[in-house]
Amino acid sequence: MTDKTVKPTPSEKKDDKFDLRQIFEGSYNTLLPLLAIFTGLVIGAIVIAGTDATVIAAWKNFFQAPGAAFAATWTSIATAYGALFGGSLGNPRDIVAGFQTYFSTGDNAALLKAIYPITESLTTATPYIFAGLAVAVGFRCGLFNIGAEGQFFMGALGSVFVGYSLQGLPAFIHLPLALLGGIAAGALWGAIPGYLKAKFGAHEVVNTIMMNWIGFRLSDWLLNGPMKSPGFRPVTRNIAESAQLPHFFPDPLRVNWGFILALLVAWLIYWLLFKTTIGFEIRTVGANPDAAKYAGVNIVRNFVLAMVISGGLAGLSGASQVLGVDHWVGQGFSAGYGFDAIAIALLGKSHPFGVVLAALLFGVLRGGATRMQSLAGIPVDIISIIQGLVIVFVAAPDIIRWLYRIRPAEHKQALQSRG
Amino acid sequence: MKKLYSVLAVLLVATMLLTACGTPATEAPAVTEAPATEAPATEAATEAPTAAPTEAPVVIKVGEVTDLGGIDDKSFNATAYAGVEKAVTDFGVEGKYLESQQQSDYAKNIQQFLDEKTNLIVTVGFLLGVDTATAAKANPDTKFAIVDYSYPDCFGDTAVEGQTCGSATELPNVLGLTFQTDQAGFLAGYAAAAMTKTGKVATFGGLEIPPVTIFMTGFKAGVEYYNAQKGTTVEVLPFTYTGNFESTDDGRAFAESFVQEGADIIMPVAGPVGLGSAAYCKETGSCMIVGVDNDWTVSAAEYKDVILTSVLKNTNVAVYTAIQQVVDGSFKGGLYIGTLENGGVGIAAVTGASDELKAELEKLTADIISGAVKVGE
Structure with missing residues (x-):
């Protein structure tokens, strides 16, 4: 059998395209996983805040000090995710400063320290x-x-x-x-x-x-x-x-x-x-x-x-x-x-490029988890919860469609179900 | 069908949300136990890496890196952290832990604590031996304590420093926390010999490695000492090993075969594997268990009816001692040896022991400490 005898059908052709531009063109195939990740992070934030003793204490006094309750919640989530992404991507200011030191003095210690988090995520x-x-x-x-x-x-x-x-x-x-x-x-x-x-x-x-x-x-x-x-x-x-x-x-x-x-x-x-x-x-x-x-x-x-x-x-x-x-x-x-x-x-929708992006996401989450655990005192297990949520939403896209009021695209249905 | 899936999925998410909101009630006390981890968290959010120097009083930071067992292993990781927590209360140090989920996490977790300028990094278990030594050599100003390990550990021609072993020399900034568990095992063996009805006792290990076998040889020596003193012929069945520290099924199977061979007291030195043995004893009522590491009537309370006693390896005491030394400035590298004398090892209360046996055990403890009774051959 050669390529000439079996021509890919139009739908097959579409299947091998993985174009980031689709997001902006409203293609649900890429939008749904992104929304799934976003929703997973949001629910993860609720779990983080909901298990934080300071936050719970603040909410118990909600009627006395409603502002404090929201502030505590925000601090809890910001600390956790700040540490998570700081620990996986690094601090941009440090990276820029590191480059400056490197180019002006040739000393790469600061630069290496600044890019350590992101290299660890890639690892x-x-x-x-x-x-x-x-x-x-x-x-x-x-x-x-x-x-x-x-x-x-x-x-x-x-x-x-x-x-x-x-x-x-x-x-x-x-x-x-x-x-x-x-x-x-x-x-x-x-x-x-x-x-x-x-x-x-x-x-x-x-x-x-x-x-x-x-x-x-x-x-x-x-x-x-x-x-x-x-x-x-x-x-x-x-x-x-x-x-x-x-x-x-x-x-x-x-x-x-x-x-x-x-x-x-x-x-x-x-x-x-x-x-x-x-x-x-x-x-x-x-x-x-x-x-x-x-x-x-x-x-x-x-x-x-x-x-x-x-x-x-x-x-x-x-x-x-x-x-x-x-x-x-x-x-x-x-x-x-x-x-x-x-x-x-x-x-990654079983597409090699999608897999690479999904793996990078997991690398970032896992890479930052250490710092989050240390600085925010949040167990690394929260990462598994977020990952699990993302997968639930990816496996059941109807939840995401329902949450964000996205109408199913008829011509994509066949592809979706084949996953 | 699709509808069914989405209904199920919504239910799943709803459960997660509910559990998320439901957990605080039970989780809350656990979190408040470690206030030290909360306080720096908020300040770290604003300015993570350089938060420490702005503070006026220098707070000593202690970080524990667990091995794969995790912080709630009911064994040495948890016990070691109990020592950290006690130091947090007593000395006002800042205590944290990082769990390792895979072997490549060891170096990474140590690095995280180094980045935070942690004063004392406690690493738990021999598997961290190489990474700890490598980090200690690269960071001579940071102090380390490693549970169940010590340096030098490079022996023989095949040893390559930094690869197969940590260091060929003693490291001035690392304290090895080791335990003469044979002393405590000796007492447990003596107690077991006194309590056995069948005249046969048994012990098995997870792996044939020194931190495990030392329990077993001590136990055996204790039984033999009892025989010599009382003229009895209590027998210790030959040592066996499960080959892992995970399978409770193995624990059950080993206990079963020991009972068939006539033993009625078993000491499993294999972490959670022993819980399988305890479950077997509880179900059949045919045997008693000698717990190890910590007091199993507390840590495995569901089996407390069949726990004869426990050989205590007080990692918490060792870690607490190391932190104390850092606090008062007397820390120096080398070796901490937990003994009956310094409370590093011990034995829990013996269930059903007569007053006579209790007195004998007390005397034996004193004799081991004074050197009148030798535990090793």
């Missing part, structure tokens, strides 16, 4: 991009890959093994090998449920969850046994320097080439999904497997292929975290990247 976003792409590819083929977490773990273990077991290789060989090790391990972990689904009809949701647990326990065993470093700690050895993704700046700034790689891979996946026959087949199977079969598309091959790509991306996510940031793997290595990835894929 956090990096594995999110890969993992979000992993789930998105699955969605495009009609597969719900809940196993990204397990594949992430396997990818991390695969890359750390290549990273520490080979010594004395030049970086241009060792680093790609370590990345491939992560991809291969993740792809294997994804391929198994894909094959089971294609061959025996075993549902991929059940099987990917099952594979998660096998992966977690396997990693427990590996970290306490074969892969354990000398000493008593149940962690692996550190990877060789030649396998590390180079950092852009000196410590403690950790943003690294993994981020650039993530952007490149996002573009690659976009190209694969929307510009190649392989991608067209995957999407056709996702849209309607029966029709695809009737049209002569090999369903089995595409299910397995999509899961291999998905697993490989999730594995690459783990690899990027190991090779770029941690350099070793211990128990409890992941903070649920694979599960957050489902949310990211939903929020």
Whole structure:
């Protein structure tokens, strides 16, 4: 089958466009996620204020001092979100001042300090991009890959093994090998449920969850046994320097080439999904497997292929975290990247560029959470609440339409429901 | 169908909103417990990074970085923070904590406290060993205390400083908080040997690592000491390990197999895993549990009927001591060793103990402190 025989339909054509201008042109496809994020933040603010003792105390005296109640509420929310976004994007004034010092004196200490928050957000976003792409590819083929977490773990273990077991290789060989090790391990972990689904009809949701647990326990065993470093700690050895993704700046700034790689891979996946026959087949199977079969598309091959790509991306996510940031793997290595990835894929509408934007948002939220916890005393869990709310609103766009009185666009309905 | 989804979603949001408004009543006291975290929050909002120098009296800042267990782990993270909170009340220091959700958070959380010019950073657990040493070396003016770890920790040819281990030398600004839990375990072993009806007791660990095995060897030595004193033959079943600190199912399964082998007192040294064992004992009534780290009749009150006693590792006392040293200026790096003598370790009240046993335990405590009874071989 070549591109000539199967022409993308007009609706397919529209699907691959992800244009920020659509917001202003009133296209609901982009507007709804933005409103979902906004609404999530608003409700998050209510939760923040509602659990703040000072605010509650002020509201108890509402009839004596109504102004104080509102002031306390505002302070509580402003402190929290101020710390959250200050901790994830940095203070613009500090950044400008940092640049001035750098250009006038050549001293980059102030600049590095000022950009630390934003680099940390990008560092956090990096594995999110890969993992979000992993789930998105699955969605495009009609597969719900809940196993990204397990594949992430396997990818991390695969890359750390290549990273520490080979010594004395030049970086241009060792680093790609370590990345491939992560991809291969993740792809294997994804391929198994894909094959089971294609061959025996075993549902991929059940099987990917099952594979998660096998992966977690396997990693427990590996970290306490074969892969354990000398000493008593149940962690692996550190990877060789030649396998590390180079950092852009000196410590403690950790943003690294993994981020650039993530952007490149996002573009690659976009190209694969929307510009190649392989991608067209995957999407056709996702849209309607029966029709695809009737049209002569090999369903089995595409299910397995999509899961291999998905697993490989999730594995690459783990690899990027190991090779770029941690350099070793211990128990409890992941903070649920694979599960957050489902949310990211939903929020990004399973479009690679949407996924990148959603991952950046998650990186900003997660990146600023530390500072928010420290300065405003708000538990990091509030971030999970906000994320959860955003996902609810993205998954049920009718709430947003109802809240903001947006009429559904008839011609987009079909696309929406296919998500 | 679509309508159904939106109705469900609206319900979901409504529940969230209601819980959001509902929680304050119960949450409020928890928040007021740490007033120190509230006060700086408001001033930080106006001018975050440079708020401290404008204040006239210099408030000593203490920050705790938890490991993956989180601040409410009912184990050493929580106990350590209890020490911080006591110092907040007693010395007027400012106390905060940051929870680590993944291993890359360790360095990040330490960095956050460094940015805030925290005077003493308390890191909890050996997993933070490398990051703590790296930060301590780069920031010699900041003081650190690390629970369950100490420096130097680089031994052997394969150790690489800053990677596989923290530091090859002792660090002048880091206090390692370690515990001679074998002393307390010894007492628990003695008590268990006195209380067992089947003549068999057991202990298992999460991982075969020193902070865990030290409980177990102490326990075993205590049983053997009892045998030597009383001419009994109480047996300690061979040590086993679950391989994790999470699975309560494992705790249940281990307890079950120990009971089948004839043991009636079990000491699980594996954090929450032990709760599974306690649940098994409570349901079957066939065994008693020796809790670890803190008093399980308080922290796991639902199982208090089957808690024989608890081996107390008073991380709070250690952390409080470290803060006290910072406050009075006597802080220096090295090693804090929690013992029966300084209250760093201890044993909780023994359920159903006779007055005779109580007296024996008291005497034994005094003897261990004086050195008349040696805990280790």
